[in-house]
Amino acid sequence: MKKPIGFEIKLEEGSKIVKIPIPDEQKEEWNQFTGGKGYIDYLKEFIGGEKNYEIANNALSAAMHSSLSQTVKDNCLFCHGKSDDESDKACTVYHLQMNVTYFFAGNEFVNIVLNNRNIYEDKVALQQLTINFFNSLRFIKNEGKMYLDLEQLCRFALKANFSAISKKFSESEIFKNLQIINETLNHIEELDLENKVLQEEDENYLDLQKTFFEQKQRYYKEKLLLEKENPNSKVTFGKKVKTRISLSKTVLYYYYLQQVGKFPYFENHPEGKVKAIEEVINRDKIKTTIKHFQLKYNFINNHKTNRIAKNQVANIDYVANTMLKNYPEAKELALSELKLAQTKDR
Incomplete structure (x- = not known):
């Protein structure tokens, strides 16, 4: 069981929080040490851009404020105009301790993502996980x-x-998938045995990982067997003959994902x-510029009439029923727009 991450500031009665400005040269040293990119920059990237982060951050700020007691709000000299000294803000210590928690929590989350290439490369999964990071922040009323x-x-x-x-497995050859699965299961079993020998707690959810890969192993073994027995199969000895998907279909695929919030808009990329388009082309190995x-x-995004034209029926049909299943x-x-395209005159 993972321990929660939280921070609490305890002050003696009558004490105040005082801000000490950081010298510019110290800031510069810190920027050089971190590469100039902090956890906030990563969160903006992971969630799909500045606009999406602003929405999440506003909700976080509102939740922070709601966690304060009414007594703190009522006794704030600064908020009631009885003092111009920001150190008299009754909420300062509470916001500070929550922001410190946010700092440690944010950095822990960034480390989780950067240490897991599968998640980082899948922008749809990454964005949803980042939303769940904010959902994992809890407040004590x-x-x-x-x-x-x-x-x-x-x-x-x-x-x-x-x-x-x-x-990734769905886009790869069956033999390759089985090879990866076998190697991974062997590694999981070695880690599990090591934990038992050293009497250490399993912190990597090895049982769940084993269940996942064993299920995939069964699936691809059965799939390979069925394809070998099927004389009309397009797969020979488990090697998948890939059908090249046209650029029009690929563009429609990302358009529909963006419209329902399952993939970040290209313009929101930091x-x-x-750069966002370049990453998609490289990741999906799309043969285009x-x-x-x-x-x-732009052709299908900027003008709806282009997207639901009669000549797009086959493309939308394939995207809806195959790529977006x-x-x-x-x-x-996509299916709703397919109906519109099918009724178009041209």
Whole structure:
């Protein structure tokens, strides 16, 4: 069981919080040490850009304020205009301890993501996990205290990891998947044995990981057997013959995911729209240029008539029923537009 992360400041009666400014040279040293990128920058990237982070941060600030007792609010000299000294803010110590908790919790979350490449590379899973990070922040009512439910967050991370791995497996050859699964199961069993020998607690959810990979192993073994027995199968000895998906279908796929909040909008990327598209092209190994992808995307995104034209029926049909089968909300939106496209004159 993971221990929660929380911070509490205890002051002697009559004491005040005083701000000590950090010298510019010390700030510069810190920026060089961290590479100029802090946990807030990572959270903005993970959640899909500045706008999405602002929404989450506003909700967090409101929850912090709601956790304060009415007595603290009523006795605040600063808020009631009885003092111009910010150190007289009755809520200062409470907001400070919650922000310190946020600092440690945020950095812990960033470390979890950066140490798990599967999650980091799957922007859909990453965005949902970041939302769940904010959902894992708990508040103690009337005490102005906040803590991170690390156990809950780690389980969310495990779920995101399973989702990202499943997506990778679905795009790979069966033999390759089975090889990875076998090696992973062997590694899990070695770790489990080591824990038992040293009488250490399992902190990596090895039982759950083992269950996941054993299920995948059964699935791909059965799939391989069925494909070998099927004379009309497009797979020979487990090797998947990939059907090249057109750029038009790929662009529609990301468009519908964005519309239902399952993939961040390209323009919300911290480094801009072009960088976001470049990452998608590289990650999905799409054979096109950034400019061509952007032109196709703008064509269907900027004008609905282009997207639901008669000549898009086959594309939308494929995207809805094949590419979006694991995203019911996006699939529903695509099918609704498919009906519109089917009734178009041209």
